[in-house]
Amino acid sequence: QVQLQESGPGLVNPSETLSLTCTVSRFSISSGYYWGWVRRPPGKGLEFIASIYHSGITNYNPSLRNRVSISADTSKNTFSLKVRFVTAADTATYHCARLEDDFDTGGYSFYFDYWGQGALVTVSS
Amino acid sequence: QSVLTQPPSVSAAPGDKVTISCSGNSSNIGNNYVSWYQHLPGAAPKLLIFDNDKRPSGIPDRFSGSKSGTSATLGITGLQTGDEADYFCGTWDAGLDFVVFGGGTRLTVL
Numbered sequence: 001q002v003q004l005q006e007s008g009p010g011l012v013n014p015s016e017t018l019s020l021t022c023t024v025s026r027f028s029i030s031s032g033y034y035w036g037w038v039r040r041p042p043g044k045g046l047e048f049i050a051s052i053y054h055s056g057i058t059n060y061n062p063s064l065r066n067r068v069s070i071s072a073d074t075s076k077n078t079f080s081l082k083v084r085f086v087t088a089a090d091t092a093t094y095h096c097a098r099l100e101d102d103f104d105t106g107g108y109s110f111y112f113d114y115w116g117q118g119a120l121v122t123v124s125s
Numbered sequence: 126q127s128v129l130t131q132p133p134s135v136s137a138a139p140g141d142k143v144t145i146s147c148s149g150n151s152s153n154i155g156n157n158y159v160s161w162y163q164h165l166p167g168a169a170p171k172l173l174i175f176d177n178d179k180r181p182s183g184i185p186d187r188f189s190g191s192k193s194g195t196s197a198t199l200g201i202t203g204l205q206t207g208d209e210a211d212y213f214c215g216t217w218d219a220g221l222d223f224v225v226f227g228g229g230t231r232l233t234v235l
Contacts, residue, residue, distance in 0.1 A: 045211075048226065108157045
């Protein structure tokens with residue numbers, strides 16, 4: 001089955017850029033689907049950050065749009081996240097995931113079917 | 126503050142049944158499909174229910190989902206201690222134009 005693994009620094013200084021990469025195994029990201037990032041701050045709930053379609057179409061959480069960028073490297077079968085000007089509020093476990101999407105008379109269907117275990121990123125000096 | 130509203134916590138005894146509610150509006154739950162996730166901190170979230178009431182392969186039928194109007198419900202029967210986790214609902218919000226989640230419900234199996 002599809003496997004995802006996050007990688008990146010566990011500690012980032014305030015005001016700097018957080019960079020994470022998700023390596024996908026057993027499925028080619030260029031075959032389809034959206035690929036996204038979701039985070040969970042300590043003691044809080046899940047928050048959608050961004051997603052990218054295999055064609056390059058992106059979607060961002062409006063509250064983070066000005067600081068976030070998502071990209072994909074189909075040659076390496078990875079996709080990446082950058083969060084600029086981080087603060088302590090960006091401290092969270094960051095999960096990458098595959099996003100299934102469909103649309104019919106019942107509306108839009110968007111759900112994350114495969115997830116990575118997560119990477120804890122702490123923003124602190 | 127989350128777009129979708131869930132109770133912060135629920136508890137029940139082993140073997141019992143529990144339901145977790147998720148409330149939204151016409152921009153999200155009312156006109157789109159709902160999914161449910163189980164999450165233990167330190168682990169990967171697990172998809173339990175998609176398209177309101179469908180279970181992925183490997184999810185036992187102890188877990189069920191339903192939707193009515195602008196609310197959705199996750200049901201868990203035959204509670205086990207291993208079910209202790211945080212549970213989240215999620216859906217597309219057409220007004221906000223991205224995926225939204227509930228604030229999460231901590232399930233305690235006493």
